[in-house]
Amino acid sequence: MGQLIPLDSFGVTEHDVLAALGRVKVRNVDYADLYFESCISESVSMEESLVKRATKSISQGVGVRATAGEKTGFAYSDDLTRHDLELAADTARYIANSAGGAQAVPVPVHSRPARDLYPVSHAQADVATADRVMLLNRIDAEARRYDPRIKNVMASFNTEYKIVMVATSEGTMIGDVQPLSRLQVTCIAEDAGNRQIGSFGGGGRVGFEYYSEEDRYLHYAREAARIAILNLSAVDAPAGVMPVVLGGGWPGILLHEAIGHGLEADFNRKKTSAFSNLLGKRVASDVCTIVDDGTLPRRRGSLNMDDEGTPTTRTMLIEKGILRGYITDKLNARLMGIPLTGNGRRESYQSIVLPRMTNTFMLAGESNPDDIIKSVSKGLYAVSFGGGQVDITNGKFVFSASEAYLIEGGKVTKPVKGATLIGSGPDILTKVSMVGHDLKLDEGIGTCGKEGQSVPVGVGLPTIRIDEITVGGTQTG
Amino acid sequence: MELTGKTGRSAQPASGHLAQVASDVLALAKKHGATEADVVVADGENLSVQIRLGSVDRLTKAREKRLGLRIFAGKRSASSSTSDFSPESLQRFVSETCTLAKAVVEDPVSGLPDAAHMATEQPDLDLYDDTRLDTERQIELAKRAEAAALATDQRITNSEGADFDSSWGRVVLGNSHGFVGDYRSSSYSLAVSPVAVDPVSGNMQRDAWYDVRRKFHKLDAPEAIGIEAAKRTVRRLGARKVGTKRVPVVFDQETAGGLLGNLCSAVSGYALYKGASFLGGQLGKRLAPDWFTVYDDGRMIGGLGSRPFDGEGLPTRKNTIVDKGVLTSYLLDTYSGKKLGLPSTGNASRSVGESPTVGPTNFYLTPGTRSPEDIIRNIKDGLYVTELIGFGINMVTGDYSRGAGGFWIENGELAYPVEEITIAGNLKHMFRDIEVIGSDLVFRGRIASPTVKIAEMMVAGN
Numbered sequence: 001m002g003q004l005i006p007l008d009s010f011g012v013t014e015h016d017v018l019a020a021l022g023r024v025k026v027r028n029v030d031y032a033d034l035y036f037e038s039c040i041s042e043s044v045s046m047e048e049s050l051v052k053r054a055t056k057s058i059s060q061g062v063g064v065r066a067t068a069g070e071k072t073g074f075a076y077s078d079d080l081t082r083h084d085l086e087l088a089a090d091t092a093r094y095i096a097n098s099a100g101g102a103q104a105v106p107v108p109v110h111s112r113p114a115r116d117l118y119p120v121s122h123a124q125a126d127v128a129t130a131d132r133v134m135l136l137n138r139i140d141a142e143a144r145r146y147d148p149r150i151k152n153v154m155a156s157f158n159t160e161y162k163i164v165m166v167a168t169s170e171g172t173m174i175g176d177v178q179p180l181s182r183l184q185v186t187c188i189a190e191d192a193g194n195r196q197i198g199s200f201g202g203g204g205r206v207g208f209e210y211y212s213e214e215d216r217y218l219h220y221a222r223e224a225a226r227i228a229i230l231n232l233s234a235v236d237a238p239a240g241v242m243p244v245v246l247g248g249g250w251p252g253i254l255l256h257e258a259i260g261h262g263l264e265a266d267f268n269r270k271k272t273s274a275f276s277n278l279l280g281k282r283v284a285s286d287v288c289t290i291v292d293d294g295t296l297p298r299r300r301g302s303l304n305m306d307d308e309g310t311p312t313t314r315t316m317l318i319e320k321g322i323l324r325g326y327i328t329d330k331l332n333a334r335l336m337g338i339p340l341t342g343n344g345r346r347e348s349y350q351s352i353v354l355p356r357m358t359n360t361f362m363l364a365g366e367s368n369p370d371d372i373i374k375s376v377s378k379g380l381y382a383v384s385f386g387g388g389q390v391d392i393t394n395g396k397f398v399f400s401a402s403e404a405y406l407i408e409g410g411k412v413t414k415p416v417k418g419a420t421l422i423g424s425g426p427d428i429l430t431k432v433s434m435v436g437h438d439l440k441l442d443e444g445i446g447t448c449g450k451e452g453q454s455v456p457v458g459v460g461l462p463t464i465r466i467d468e469i470t471v472g473g474t475q476t477g
Numbered sequence: 478m479e480l481t482g483k484t485g486r487s488a489q490p491a492s493g494h495l496a497q498v499a500s501d502v503l504a505l506a507k508k509h510g511a512t513e514a515d516v517v518v519a520d521g522e523n524l525s526v527q528i529r530l531g532s533v534d535r536l537t538k539a540r541e542k543r544l545g546l547r548i549f550a551g552k553r554s555a556s557s558s559t560s561d562f563s564p565e566s567l568q569r570f571v572s573e574t575c576t577l578a579k580a581v582v583e584d585p586v587s588g589l590p591d592a593a594h595m596a597t598e599q600p601d602l603d604l605y606d607d608t609r610l611d612t613e614r615q616i617e618l619a620k621r622a623e624a625a626a627l628a629t630d631q632r633i634t635n636s637e638g639a640d641f642d643s644s645w646g647r648v649v650l651g652n653s654h655g656f657v658g659d660y661r662s663s664s665y666s667l668a669v670s671p672v673a674v675d676p677v678s679g680n681m682q683r684d685a686w687y688d689v690r691r692k693f694h695k696l697d698a699p700e701a702i703g704i705e706a707a708k709r710t711v712r713r714l715g716a717r718k719v720g721t722k723r724v725p726v727v728f729d730q731e732t733a734g735g736l737l738g739n740l741c742s743a744v745s746g747y748a749l750y751k752g753a754s755f756l757g758g759q760l761g762k763r764l765a766p767d768w769f770t771v772y773d774d775g776r777m778i779g780g781l782g783s784r785p786f787d788g789e790g791l792p793t794r795k796n797t798i799v800d801k802g803v804l805t806s807y808l809l810d811t812y813s814g815k816k817l818g819l820p821s822t823g824n825a826s827r828s829v830g831e832s833p834t835v836g837p838t839n840f841y842l843t844p845g846t847r848s849p850e851d852i853i854r855n856i857k858d859g860l861y862v863t864e865l866i867g868f869g870i871n872m873v874t875g876d877y878s879r880g881a882g883g884f885w886i887e888n889g890e891l892a893y894p895v896e897e898i899t900i901a902g903n904l905k906h907m908f909r910d911i912e913v914i915g916s917d918l919v920f921r922g923r924i925a926s927p928t929v930k931i932a933e934m935m936v937a938g939n
Contacts, residue, residue, distance in 0.1 A: 044581070047751060052584040054577045056557040057830045058570065059543075070529075074537045078560040091538045094612065129580035152752050188752050188873060195752065197873040237878065239901065239937035240721040270529070272637055272672050272683065352535065387868035389880070393637075393672055393683035394716070396897050398867030398880030418876035420869035420899050422937075472869070472878045472899020472937040476721065 002113030002304045005165050005175025010036045010060070014108070016082045017167045021105045024066050024089035025169040028096040031330060032105075032169040034085070035063040035307060037162060037349040044129060045156035046136040054129060063349040064088035067331050068096040076350050106171030113176055113304035114311060117297045118205035120179040127208040132157050135183075135211060139221040143187050146225035149232065151195075152188040153221070157181070159208075166309040174309040179205050180300065180456055182445060185220045189228035196234070196417075198227030199402065202443030204300045220443075227384070227403050230415050237404070237419035237473025243379035244421065244466045245372055245407065248440030250384055252459030255290055255360050256448065257388040257397040258425040259283070263317050263325075264343075264355045264450075265332035267392050274395030274426050275323065283323045284429030287365050290318040292327055294342060294358030300444040301359035301458030308344040308353055315341045317360075318429070329355040347453035354450060361460030365435025369463040372434045374410040380419060380471055381405045381412050395425035398472075420472040428469065436463035495520060496659065498544065498562055499651040505571040506548055506653070511578075513549040513589045513653045515789065518542070519829050521646030524612065528619040529638035530627075536612065545829035548574050552583035558830025586815040589789070592654040594821075596786035603779045604662040605645075608693040615641040618667060618699050625703030626671040630711045637670035637683060639703070643693075650827075656790045664781070665693045669706040675714045682713040684864075689921060691779050709863070712884075716894035718938040719885055725859035726900055726934045727852055727886070730917060732862045733842070733926035739904055740771065741837050741924060742872055744798060744806075746813025746824075755875035755905055756804065764804045765908040768845060771799040773808060775823060775838035782838040782923030788827025793838055796822050808835045842926040845914035849928040852913050854889040860936055861886055862900065875904035881936075898938040907931050 007014060017034060024032040038060040045053045061078040062085065073095035075088035136155050143153040158181060165175035182203030189196050200223035202216060211217040246254060259275070267273035275283065284290070294312025296302050303312045308330050316324045328336070329344030332355055345356040373381060381404060388399030401419040405412045441460035448457040495518045506514040520542035527535040544567075545558040555578035559570050610618075623639035642665070649659040668687035674680070686706035688697040728736055748754035756764070775793025777783050787793055789811055796806045807817065810825035810833050826836030853861060864882040871877075878901035884891040915928030 050582050050584060052554070052581055052587070053832060054555040054581045055831060056555070056573065056577055058557070058559040058561065060561060071533050072535045074535065076537075076539045076541075078541055078543075091536075095533055095536050129577060133580060133582075154751065190752070195757075195873050197753065197871065237901075239899075239935050241939060270635070270637070272635060272681070274681065350539065350541070352537065389866040389868065391683070391866060393681045394713075394896060396866070396880065396882070398869070398899070400867055400869035400878065417874070418869070418871065418878045418901065420867055420878040420880065420901070422867075422880045422897055422899050424897060470718070470897065470899065470937055470939075472880070472901050472935075474878070474901045474903075474935045476723075476935070 002116045003177050004112040005163060007165065009163060010038060010165065011080055016085055018105065018107060020064065020085040020089045021167060021169055022103050023086055024064060024093045025103050025105050026093050026096055028068050029066045029093055030068055032066045033308065034167045035349055036165040037061060039160060039162040041160040043156060043158045044132045044136065046140060047154045048152065049140050051133045051136050061349040062088065064092045066092040066096060070335060071095040072331065072352060074352050105169050108167050108171055108173035110173045113174065115304050117295065117302050117304055118179055120207040131208065135217055139185055139217055142218045142221040143185065143225040146222055147229050149189045149191050149229060150187050150225050151190045154186045155184065157183050164307065166307065168309060172309055174305060176304050178303065181206060183211055183217060183220060184445065185224040187224040187228040189232055191232050194232055196228050196231035198224045198231060200224040200227065201445045204298045204444040205302060206298050230403065231417055234415040234417035236475045237416045238471055238475050239473040241468050241470050243376045244469050244471065245376060245379065245381045246461060246464050246466065247383040248436065248438050248461055248463050250442040250459065251382060252361050252442060252461035253385050253388045253399050255362060255461065256357060256457065256459050257390040257399055258423065258428050259290065260357045260360045261390050261392055262395060262425050263327055265326040265328040265336060266355055268326055269332050269336050273392050278323050278426065281323055282321050283426055284318050284321040285432050286321040287435045288318055288321050288429050288432055289363040291316055291363065292357050292360045296359055299359050299458045300446060300456045303358065306342045306344045307346045310340055310342040310344060312342040312358060327355045327357060329353050345455050347455055351453045354453065356450065356455050357448060357457050359441065359458035359460065361439065361441060362435065362462060364437050364439035364462045367434040367436050369436040369438050372436055372463050372465045373407060373412060375434065375465060376407045377409055379407045381407050382419065390425065396422065397425055398422045418473055421469050422472055423469045428466065431467045432464050433467050434465040438462050495647065495649040496651065496657055499649050499657065502544065502546060502567060502571060503651055503653055505568065506546065509572050509575040510550060511548045511575060512551055515547050515589060515650065515652035517545045517827055517829055518649045519646060521644055523642065523644035524615060525640065525642040526612065526615045526619055527638045527640045528616065528623050530636055531620060531624065533616060534638055543829045546571065546574055547832055548578045549588060550575060550578040552585060552587050553578045553581050554584065554587045555581065556830060556832045586812060589652055589654060590791055590811040590821060595654060595656040595790050596658060596792040599658055599785040600776065602776060602783045602785060604660065604691050604783055606663045606692045610643050615643065622667055622669045622699035622703040625700040626669050626707040629704050629707035632673045632676060632711055632714060633671045633707050634674050635672035637672060639669040642666045650790050652790055658786050658790055660785050663691055665690055665696050667696060667699060667702055669703050671707050671710045673710045673714055682710055684710040684713060689781065691781065713894050716882065716896035718897050719895050719936065720939050721937045723933050723935050725856050725930060725932060727859065727861045727928060727930045729861065729863045729928055730919060730926065732865050733929040734924050735865055736929065737840065737842055737926040738924045739870060741840050744808050745835050746807050746809040746817060747834055748872060749807060750813055750816035753873050755873060759804050760807065762804055763802050764799055765802045765911055767801045768914060769799055769802045769911055770843045771841065772796065772843065773798055773837050773840045777839045780839040781920060784838065787823045788825035788833045791821055791823045791825065793823045808837065810835050837923050839920065840924045841918060842914065844916045844918040844927040846916050847913055849915050849917055852915055852928060852930050853886055853891065856886045857888055859886040861891060877902050877904050877907065898936055900934050900936055902934045
């Protein structure tokens, strides 16, 4: 079980909360909630072999929300006095066009999440800065040891320790402690005027000890160095339509961009998604089964409960190629009359709840990864990516490879640089003809942006073959 | 507005309060052993409404405040921020920041700017408008913009909504040299995002148009924004892929602004001293043709990126970044300047709680004389880009490969919309190969560019 978060961690009383809820939940309001958050984030970074920057940020506040039909009224405050709560409540209920005055709401039943997916004690999260500094120094040494052509190493260690509490007009009050950390390494290699970059990192809802288990931090350093050195000999990417093999793990960003966003309920309720009205229809080949799962222990995209207090779940999005479900929050589940999946998320108390992904991945298939590469006579093998982006309405997405190779005659040959893949969401997964048995989840570095809000997410993918997709390089033929 | 001396000022009580908090925190820092420190305090309020299909979809209102502190303990430094201004909390906050600074190593070039260089005058750059729009008024303006979009064309059947945002804020910056500066700013923005459906294929397209200004009365009429949004959306219907080939590429104002943004990142002092920019070592060298001149002007009256002093309290100014094709200045703050052996250009950008980095103020390409229509008229076979997506830019090498949408140019005319293609090249070559610059410079953000034509790029499609 998760922890029981006492209300006085936010300096408010149950009476204040009940009064504010009563004030906001006027006659025409369907639902109201108060979201209290207290967050400490810290960052230590290194460059030029010096750990010279450290930052710490403390924030605390409350977001007050009311929904009436399709309307949402929202206000937030970084002061938590009774007066501030009342002001916020009055603003939030404005959308309901109802007269004010306190209404009776159920006295919230204080509870804790049923699961504890990330049991990190505060002591573990609150590691001495000196220990983080030592970790970064070792990363610098390891990356430079990998190859003398590594000329600069930049590394940063970011941690966040967030305590949240959601009180709703439905009579629930539930909180969670959400640790999150990430270690990122970037190397710059130089050889005879040719400069290249390589990045690698990982993390999750884990304690500091995670990075030392199996010497993960040294692995990150070596991988960043390896990619930078590899790119020194990379050739320009080809341009045009060709078969592409995606490696396991982080290339799952394909699912996130190509279909994940398109299956978020808000776009589908508004019928502005290329996936609107496709429930029960074929949107992928029958080797594709895709889920969104917020319940995986320690994962960056996981949560004991979402930001509306709903337990996270595993949601079947695409089953053997057929579209099965959308990702929902309370507002959209209610308006669309579909199941609540526990995907209501927000960046902070200053932002509104939206349906968002957690960990999105394709289940393992039956092909041998080696056979998948052997099946391609001329194409691209993409192992890692930078960012991706999608236009929800026409379904077009792009994502850019940071580590990729040519496939020639069924064999992986030269490394290539500057390859961008572009395709159409509702169409691309129908071209997946082989799915490997090697499902891999990413290392825990993903951050998803939507309507200006960033939230941590995970992705995963086995090795897959896409029969054809447009590769945007500079070289013809 | 004017720059105040070491004492707080009484004309504006709210500002005086923030200045008092800043000076209290600086005193605390000194007490806890800081050798130097600076503090930034910001507060503001905003009101945002979103209309969708004629009714209110979302209404957000907030007041916020935040304090950021940077402490130096000799050559060691740390930064921190908090939203809790209570005296007990600030005590703990300052003490923790000092502890944090002692945990990092000495950095020989760290420190505040030279006291002699701090801004001594604070010109009124006309950044503030005290027009307070009430909720009903913002709802009405957003409704009018969306209604105009929906009425423009029958194929516009849906909408992602119309957003009207207004915000007002105040920034106070103080440091242990005794500098205290403050300014207020406001912004008003209106954006509309219609969705059109192709009556034949049933395929949807979405686009958007917007305006953003420091002054409410300068904002484009809601109807004009709605109609432009509708036109931009409808013209994308029926978009198709094209074959893979090398052709001339014209970037419209918005996408050319993106290109200029890439230049802006490449001349950032931080990218340069880390060896992470393709423009390293290029100062004084030719980057583009004679007709390519870029300024960064922090003192532009009413500019969205204007400010009287930068994130370290140094005076802002107008810098010539590229002069007739030759790279003449980087964007620098004190730290990145010292790393490169150059003085600050007054471009320190400070988000509360972070140590300064550099950022543009009003960064723009000077316009040429030809209209966009005229530029297109002279192209037989080419691409007119109106949308770019994805992150396919490697700033270390300049390699560029992004998803694009727009129109195919045939015999001087926009023949049909295109999508699901990429354009690729290298930024060094792209700037070198700029052939024509349009006359259509408009500021809708900190970075602005007129239409730009590049001689040739690789377009990948079918």
